[in-house]
Amino acid sequence: MNRALRAGLAAGAALTLIAAHAEDPPLRGFTAESSRIQREWEEKFRAIPDTGRIRAMLRTLAARPNHLGSPHMKQNAEMVRDAFRSYGWEAEIEEFRVLFPTPKERVLEMVAPVKFTARLDEPALKEDPSTSQKSEQLPTYNTYSGEGDVTAPLVYVNYGTPADYEVLERQGVSVKGAIVIARYGGSWRGIKPKVAYEHGAVGCLIYSDPKDDGYAQGEVYPAGPWRPRDGVQRGSVMDMPVYPGDPTTPGVGSKEGVQRLDWRDATTIMKIPVLPISYADAQPLLAAMTGPVAPAAWRGALPITYRIGPGPARVHLKLTFNWDIVPLYDVVAKLRGSTWPDEWVVRGNHIDGWVNGASDPLAGLAPELEEARAMGELVKQGWRPKRTIVYAAWDGEEHGLLGSTEWAEQHATELSEKAVLYINTDGNGRGYLGASGSHYLEALVNDVARVIQDPETGETVWKRMQARAIQNGDARTKAEARGARENLRIGALGSGSDYTPFIQHLGIPTLDLGYGGEDGGGIYHSIYDTFAWYTRFSDTSFVYGRALAQTVGTLVLRTAGADVLPYQFDQLVETARGYVGELKKLRDDEAAQIAETNRQLDEGTARLANDPWKPVALPARQPLAPSLEFSRLDNAIDSLSAAAQRYDRAMQVAVAQNLASVALGQLNGLLRTADQQMLIPEGLPKRPWFKHSLYAPGLYTGYGVKTMPGVREAIDLHDWPLANEQILKASAALGREAALIRKAADVLERKGIVP
């Protein structure tokens, strides 16, 4: 077999060489002929998206506040549905009913040592008329905050991460019975009240420090793009790393009449009141604090001495909500596939904004609609996708991925059986293509990035990504970008947008894409995220909107048209092997740090290096870390690697000979389950909704990804038995993946071997 394979490979190589002289080599997953046709349609497609239409669509979508439950949101949903229909798509609004708390009372005042009442309001700007639509704007608040009426001393907790609480502990400062004030950044916002509550705090304020998000970064709006003094970052504080979607309907679509939890019993709703505030409102509170001076890394850009407290600033925080059930409108449109209508390429961007939402999310939705229009044009010219294309506009994303999660839960079985790809976008800006997702899609993303033109430089967007990797990367990244590796790496998915239910709950092959990096600003989740702001400071001429439509559209067309789903597993193998390397190092680092801490306690150096005037508490002694059973993971990855190599060889042979003679339906049916194999049926520890063994948002980082999360978080917690248990589960998942790939190679080899 080996000899035959080698012969086949050599033949394949020769054919490719010839083909390369005659024309470009066939696209990944296509025969030479289907590739030629595909390329023609893709080129036609990319010529269609129009910056003027994207601009006009954005202006309409962002004309008024369009949050979940708002009149303009419903109008937008209907308008988007009608637009899809006008492009020749089937389109419907699918309605859910979701728990959506909005503020009844919001009070924040300092009662000592000086009186101060927080403004809790973003002023309208005469330079930007959209900001004056006061009656339609949601007030500044955090969705799924707890209710409460508390008066307590304030403690400054920096970003409010678990590591920050270790610093507080060393300083002898407890948040028990206190209200914490944390700055935005360093973790997802929902982590801040969760960790505060776990440490005994009774309330939580979250403010935007001007160092991270205000005048320190640049001129503030309307003079510049950055957050003005009264600007507030609204946002959900649902405990999303446990499960997203309606807190009262975990795991099922929240249709009218569904059985619901009482909201007081929903684990993802915060137990304490949480309120976001501006830096103008935060400054008097922080200035009134005493206690230890905050460490250098904790200091922001307010003109004060940052101190930790507790107190003497005492604040009164009162929050009550209307716990309404409101209608949610997902728009779902379909373009039926010709050959495999029951294989779906799904693509979505959310439609709801926190206020007007021009950059978040509508700058991503307008290009999505332009893609749909362009595909409609192709249909008129005779094109048909082989697979069914499903385009969605998700409502209620801002409050906890409500629209996407409820839809994915409602259609879980169908999606598990049909979806071959989910592509997400969430807004868009000026700069570089960013991509994260299932790592066997890395080659596909690189293929497409190599044919999209960057509007600023005229080079391909891939060339710009490569240039940035070389300019900013470490030695390994530089070498890889220069050719030590064929493809640029894509990131791993944590959370923070609508891809989460698809990849982490259902195991659907997933990508998240967007342009950005040259478009900084500080209007996120504020009334200043408007068409006026976007067209002054971000992708002002919508050339990156067009590039996004071209990029995502090409990915959709490519996947919908491929003879074999264009997955390449070697990058998955290499990435997973890298994660295991990281985990080994993490265990070793933690073990070394435990040993070092214990040694310093034994030696007395921890005590001797203490400043008697400002003593810090000595760290606690911990049991030494055992070695972990990493050989299980190593073996699983070796097995996966062998399977991937075999599949690659078989694919090369098949391409060189006759891909069309392969049992394509059977093969694709296997391939589309590539992420499903890596799900852990019982889910991750303490959060069964999250099932993926490779990717999850961190239980204590939020949006930030934890790769091989079960193992990694167990090591983070120094729970060594749990780490070993999770190693077994992750190894089994990788073993299932290897088995799948071997099966796929079987199918290929049945047709691909030279007799």
Next chain:
Amino acid sequence: MNRALRAGLAAGAALTLIAAHAEDPPLRGFTAESSRIQREWEEKFRAIPDTGRIRAMLRTLAARPNHLGSPHMKQNAEMVRDAFRSYGWEAEIEEFRVLFPTPKERVLEMVAPVKFTARLDEPALKEDPSTSQKSEQLPTYNTYSGEGDVTAPLVYVNYGTPADYEVLERQGVSVKGAIVIARYGGSWRGIKPKVAYEHGAVGCLIYSDPKDDGYAQGEVYPAGPWRPRDGVQRGSVMDMPVYPGDPTTPGVGSKEGVQRLDWRDATTIMKIPVLPISYADAQPLLAAMTGPVAPAAWRGALPITYRIGPGPARVHLKLTFNWDIVPLYDVVAKLRGSTWPDEWVVRGNHIDGWVNGASDPLAGLAPELEEARAMGELVKQGWRPKRTIVYAAWDGEEHGLLGSTEWAEQHATELSEKAVLYINTDGNGRGYLGASGSHYLEALVNDVARVIQDPETGETVWKRMQARAIQNGDARTKAEARGARENLRIGALGSGSDYTPFIQHLGIPTLDLGYGGEDGGGIYHSIYDTFAWYTRFSDTSFVYGRALAQTVGTLVLRTAGADVLPYQFDQLVETARGYVGELKKLRDDEAAQIAETNRQLDEGTARLANDPWKPVALPARQPLAPSLEFSRLDNAIDSLSAAAQRYDRAMQVAVAQNLASVALGQLNGLLRTADQQMLIPEGLPKRPWFKHSLYAPGLYTGYGVKTMPGVREAIDLHDWPLANEQILKASAALGREAALIRKAADVLERKGIVP
């Protein structure tokens, strides 16, 4: 010989073991008998210094402003001289006459886009009466600024280092014809106007940013120890890395009637006007600037967007000075040695302050006087040092090490022939012992640190230094502190205090010492450096003043009483070898960076990663770096290493047998030239006054040390031929050192070998 030596060593080891059971092993450089006597006197000495007396002395010395040329300075000099005499010392005031410019006119105003006149004055505080001695205080200014009357746009240059100007160049911002505004920090202040002038600036403002030195660090004075909004850091901007001392008398003592340069021809006086300002005065200027937003690392803690300019802020800066020649009063006291009166142990601390100077320098001078008093007490009890002890109080340090430099230049021959050690202190605070100097003194410093009690913990100060090294150090430092190395490392000397003429011009064995690290604050060179501040925020009970007197006094007694000067060369060898390793790495890093930059230009990645909206200039192409002749240095260090090992063995044998039978006078006469051998007679490139091949202040860093400076700075400049030339000179210097050590071993071996 080897066999004999080994036998001797074994005998020595056995003897040491016995001695260790009977009593402590002999002190380094002492016989068993002289060691026993020495220990008794040292213990008696350490019991004498008294915190109450240090406090009283500091209160008197800091009672009024005491800068060079002030009435209180002269009173202090006379009082100190008389104190020495009252302790039984010979003491004189040695007078010099030095150029001392003081302001005639100081004008700083913004003329556009808004009018603003800078205050340029530190307000008195009712909480601290010393601050109200207005008529005696020097105004806020930089000594040896140029004169000028310029109006120009402002450019913000961060710390004003050469690296900062590279950033400006990339941003396309030139300082030609502009006035720069730099913040304190990142380099010595004198570097800022020098580099600005070299880039074409016509004026320079230096301000204290509250991030580095103000409210961001902690509460400001008088509420806390940190710099208040109108506080100004005065300071000299003489080009000290070229030569210190009176700018008009380089190389010679500036006695009455000495031939002088015209001040306009003195190379160390700045060519452009320079003025230090407070952050209250800086804020309106910085807030009025536009141009590129400063990079994150350039941003301070003022509540503004830091922007680079140029302009539109235009400022008018006018400075004229009285270029007076004033008397300078060095106090020099002697306690004559009994055995070797022509070997001198010299110790100094400056006496002049910028204003009242409680912490800088008087908190170091008061313990010095207490040491002198204690030695006087010992003399009354029958003690006599074997060597002559010379104690000095240097005037005019703040303006450019005037008193110490002029004295060292005046007495250069005598010092070269007599000095066996110079110990410097410059103020003192609460915390850890810090020590830098000639590396063959490392063992001596460690020996002494092991017998001084830390007042805060009751452990030895060595134990605390060790604990801090373990707590804060990298892996190597931790391992070394835990015993991989016998001694804790001492630092290398750059500049910034009176040791410079001794080590870097004359090659005298030198140490600089002080306690600190738990005593932060922001009153440096301001009217707020007072007795009131010091006794609230620094070494409030003067226990560290006592510890300093005990530490330095023990070092002085030990060196003055040793049979053989207590130098140990293996640490010098190891340190020098480490420097060569650093230089190799520096060359390789620079070479790699040049190659990488050129490659990015060739690839076009530098261009492609540029943001078209905010393009930065591409870096310039540079010729590749050649390999350097490091083998010369490697060989020199191998030779030095062999010599040091031979000397160590010979010393162990001699100690084990009969140290007293060694030709001690001859041996000590060799040893005291250990740094002189490492001088380069013609000095360093462009600064012949600085002659040491191992240690110098950086030509473009100022106080910060550059080790192996000739080689290192040539590499910094990418001047590869110069680097090779300097490698030859440094190798020759190390060769002379090796020859000296071999000669010393010869002397020892003539007496030390068992027949």
